[in-house]
Amino acid sequence: MQFIYSGITSGSIFALVALGFNIIYNTTGIINFAQGEFVMIGGMLIYTLLSIYGIPLFMAVPVALLLALIIGILFDKIFIKLVKVPNEINLITVTIAAATIIRGLAMVIWGRNTLNVSGYIPYSVISFPGGSLTSNSLLVIAVSLLTAFSLSLFFKKSSLGKAFRACYNDKMAASICGVDVGHIRMLAFGIAAFLGVVAGIVTAPITYVTYTDGVMVGLKGFAAAILGGLGNFWGGVAGGLLLGIFEGFFASILPSGYKDAFAFLIILFVLFLRPMGLFGKKKAERL
Amino acid sequence: MLQINQVSITFGGLKALENVSFKVPDNSITALIGPNGAGKTTLFNIITGFLKNNTGQIEFENDDITNLPPYKIFEKGIARTFQNLNVIKELSLPENLLLGIIGKDKPSALKSMLRLNSSYWNSVTERINECMVLTGIQEWQNKKVNEMPYGILKNLEMARAILSYPKLLLLDEPAAGLNNNEKEILIELVTKLKNRGITIFMVEHDMNFVSTLADNVVCLNYGRVIAKGTYQEIRNNSEVIKAYLGDTDA
Amino acid sequence: MKKLLLIGMLLIFATGSSFAEYRLGALFSTTGPASFLGMPEKQTLEMLVEKTNKNGGINGEKIELFMYDTRGVDAEARKKFIRLVKRDNVNAVIGPTRSGSTLAIKDLAEKFQVPLLSCASSDKIINPLNKYVFKVAPSDKHAVRKIYFYLKTKGMENIAILTAQNGFGDSGRDALLSEAEKMGLNIVADEKFRDNDRDMTSQLTKISERNPDAVICWGVGPAPAIVAKNFKQLQIEAELIMSHGVASKKFIELAGDAAEGIILPAGRLLVAEKLPDSSKFKSMLVDYKNEYESTFGESVSTFGGHAYDAFMIIKKALLTAGKDKEKLIKSMEEITDYIGTYGIFNFSKKDHNGLDKDAFILIEIRNGDWELLES
C-alpha cells in the first residue's frame, strides 16, 4: 500500500508539471522542454529567499511566485517571441536551448551542490492503512491539488480564463473576437512558470534542490501530460497521479532497477491502445 | 462506374449519412450538391477510404471497395483533389506534380537512387510537361509555389490527379475561390478530361458551374439523397428548393 | 567553408605547445551526477599545484596543470584524455573521478604510455594490471569488508542492499554480493534506485518486509539522504549503513535528523581532529583539512583526498625520476610507506593501488557530526 501514498506524492508534482505543459501546449501547440527547469528554479528561489536572505516564509512564497510570473513572461519575450520562423520544431528546439541556458545559469549562480530547504511545517509521520506519509508529503499533495482546482476555477469563471479557453479552441476566432493571442501566450508562459515554481517550492524540503533536477521532473511531467492526453486539464492531473502510482507500484513488485522501464512501457501501451492519451479527444482532422 | 449502395455513417449519435444510394455512370460528369453540412465531403471521404461507413457498400467497376485503405482505392483508379490545398511550398511546381506519378507507377527506389532507369524518368518528365500544358500551368513551372495565385494551385492539384491516369476523378469544390475567368478555364479543362474518357464526380456549390458541366446531379440534405437526375430535373424539385432556401435563410 | 575554417583553427591550436615545465593533466567530473566528487578533487589539485609552484615547483621547475571536465560521460573522458596526451603533452594524468570513465581510458593509457592515477574505486582499474594505470582510491571491497566485519561482530547476518544505478552503486553492489558470499552473510533483498529518484519508500517497504538486520545503501549525491529520510519515515527496525559515497558534510546537512546513527566506512580525513594524537595520519590530515577549508570556505571531503594523494605520489615520483615516463612509472612502483589521506600506500610492480582494508575506518553520525566508531 505504501506505493500508493508515495505514488500520489510524486504524482501530484508530475500533475503540476503536466498542467504547465498543457497550458503552453494549448496556447502555442508546442511542448516546452524547459518546464522542468521552472520547478528547479522554484526550489532555488525559495532556498535563496529563505536561507540566504532570511525572509520569512509567508513573504518568501509570494515573492517567489511573483518572480515566477516574471520569469515566465521573460521566457516568452526572449525565446518564443523572437523566433523568426515559429514552426513547431523550431519552437520546441528553442525551449531545449532555453532549458540548457537556465540550467547553466543555475549552476553558475547556485553552484553544483545539492541545496537543502528545511520543512515549512513541523516534521511528523502520519500513519495510513498499510503505510505512512510525512507531513511534508501531505503538504505537497494538498498544495498541488489546491493549485489545480483554483486554476480550473480561474479558467472556468474569470474572463481572462475564458479568453484562454477561447484560444485553445480556435486561435483565429479568438483573435477576431478581440482576444490578444500574443498576450494570452505570454500569460500562458507566466502561469506555466508559476505552476513549476509552486511545484519546486513544495517539493524542495523533501527532494532538495540541485541544478540538474529539472531534466527528470520535466520528462516525467511530459510523460504524465501525454498519458492523460495533451491539452486536457484534468487529464494532466490524472496522468500525473497515475504515473506516480505506476512508478511506486513497479518499484514495489519488480526488481526495482527495472521500475522506470515498466513505467514507460505502460505509457507506450496506453498510447498504442489510445493514441491520444487516456482522456484526450481525437482532434477532428480538417480534410 | 461507381455505385453507392445504402451507405450510412453516424458520428456519436448524429447520422451524417443515411442510406445514401446513387450511381456515377461511366464517362459522365456527376455533381453532388447540397447545403453546408449535408454530408458531401463525408461521402467523399468514405469513397476514398478515409472514413469507414457503418453500413452499406461502395462498388467501383463492380468491385467492392468498401473500407479499403485509401492507397488501395487510389490503385483501383480513383484520384481526388482537396478543398484545402495540399501543395508543398518548398518544392517547385513540377516537383509537386511528382506525387501523382509516384503513387501510380510505384517506381523502384533502388533503381532511382542508382539512376538506372533514366529512360523511365525522361518519360515522366514528358508526362509532367504534357500535363502542365493540358492544365495551363506550364508558364508557372519555374515560379515559387507561394507566389502562385489560388487558381493555379487548384489547377496544380488537378494536374497531379490527372497524372495518375485515373478512371474516376473526384473533385472537392473545384470552383470555390475562383474568379469567373478562372472558372471558365476550369470548365474547359473538365470538359477536356471528360472527352479523354475520365469519369468525373464532384462536390460543388456553384450552380452555374454545375449547370454547365454536370450530366447528373445528386442532391444531399441532412445526410439523405433528396433528389437525383439531370440539372433541369433537380432545379424544379421542391425539396431541393426548400433545402437551399432554408439554407439561405439561415 | 566552415569546416575549412574549423580545421584552420584546429591547426593553430595544435602548434601552440611548449615543453618547459612539468605538465600535469587532470580529468574530473565537475559537472554531471558525480560533480560533488569531482569538485573537491579539482579544487584540491588546484590548491596543491598553486602551493607547489609558489614554493619553487618540483626540482626548480613549475608545474603546469591542464584540467578538463568529463561531465561524467565516458566518451567525454576518452576525448579529453587524448586531448591531454596529444595536445597538451602532459607527463601524467590524475583522474578521472568515476570508475567507468577510468575504465574507458585504461587502454589508451597503455597505448600512449602515459601514467594515469585514477581517483575511482573499481577493482577492475588495476585488475587486470596495466603497467601505466594506478589507483589512489581504495577498492570497494575494502569498504565492504570493513562493514561486514562489523556486522559479523554484532551478530547480524541478514542484509538488505540498496544500490544506486550508476557506476559507483554498481561496483559497490558487485563487491557487496561477492564479499557476502565469502563471509557467509545472507543478502535478503537486493534493490536499486536512480540518482534522480526522489522517493525510495517503495524499495524500502519491500526491504522491510524481508526483515533484514542491516540495510546497506550504496550511492552518492542527494539520493542516499532521501533513503535515510524515508528509512526513518517507515520506522524500519534495522541498522542503516551507508557507503563512503556520502562521506561529506553535505550528506548530514541534507538528511538532517535522519542521519543520526548511520554508520559508514570512510577515510580518516573526516575525523582528522578526533584521531588520537598518536596516529601518524593526524597532523597531515589536519593540515590538509584546514588548508582546504580556509581556501574554499567549505568542508573538506574525502574525495578531495584522492586528488591530494595522487598529487603527492606523482610529485614524489617526479622529484626522483623526472619526466621520463618509464622512470616515472618505476619510481611510483617503488613508493612505500607513503602516508596518504586514505592510509599507507605501498606500491609495487604487482600492486598499483597499495592500500588495504585499513584504508577505511568506520564512522557513526552523532549529533550532526562524524564520530569515530573504532580506530
Place this chain on the structure above:
Amino acid sequence: MKKINYLFLFTILLILVLTKLLIKNEYYLSIVIFGLFNAINASCFNILLGYTGIISLGQGAFYGIGAYCAVITAASYGISPSIAILMASFFSGILAFVVGYPTLRLHGHYLAMATLGFGMIIYVFMNEMAFLTGGPSGFLDINKFTLLGMSIYGESEFYIFVASMFFVFVVMFELFDKSFLAYKLKFIKESEFASKSFGINIFRTKLLTFSLVAAITAFNGGVYAYYAGFISPVSFNFHYSIQLLTMAIVGGVGSVSGGIVGAAILTALPEFMTAIEDYEMVLYGLFLAVTIIFLPEGLSGLFKKIVGKNASN
C-alpha cells in the same frame, strides 16, 4: 530528376582527405572522428525528421543497441567484428520494425513521447542486464577491430575507415536526396492525407524508413564501439538523442548538408570552450538559441543563401 551535386560530394571528399593530410595530431583527429559519427547519426535523424516528419527521440537507443550487439556477439561467440557489426545493424533494423509497427501510428508529440520512452526502456535494460552489457560500469572486453583480416587500430587507421564509411554514407544520402524517394517522404511529411489519397502506403513507407535508419545508426554504433574500445550506457541515453535533434536543427533540417554541418559545429564547439568550463552550458544554450531564433533554416541554410547570393552577383 534533380542533378546530383557533385561539387558538394567533391568538397566533402576534399575536406576528408585534407583533414588526413593536415591533421597529424591524434587528438584533433579523434575529435574529427567523433564528429563523423555524430554527423552520420544527425543525418539519420534528419532523414526521419526533415524528410519523413517522424520525430524520434530514441535514436540514441539504436546507436547503443548497435554498439552493444556488435561487441557482445563478437566477444562471446568469436565472430569477426565486421560481421558482428552487420549483424547488430540487421538486428537493430528488425527491432526498429517491431517497435515502429505500433509506434509509427502515433503522431507529433505522442510519437516523440513514445520514442523517448523506448529510449528510456533500452537505457534501463543496458544498465540492468549487467551479465550481458556490464551494467553502468560499462563493457570492457572489446576485441580489436579487424576488417578482411586487416587490423584497424589507432586514430589514424580508424580515421581512414570512418571517413570512408562517412563518405559512402554521404554519397548514398545525396543519391537518396536526389531520387524520387526524397519527394515521396516529403509528401508524407507535408500531408499524410494527400499522400494517402495518391496511393502511397504511408505506414509501410514510414516503417521501412524508420527501420533502415535504425539499421544505419546501429551500424554506426557498432563501428563507434570498436573505435572507442569501451562503451557504457550513458553515451546512449536520452541526452544523446536530444543532442542529435539539436545538431539536425542547428544544421538545418531537410537537406543533406544539415546534419553534417550541425554535427561539425556542435562537436567542435565544446572543444573551444574548455577554458570557460563554468559557462560552457550557458554558452552552448545561447549558441543554440541564437541559431534557431535568427537562422530558421539552420547554418546550412545560411551558407546556401550566401553562396546563392555570390552566384547571382
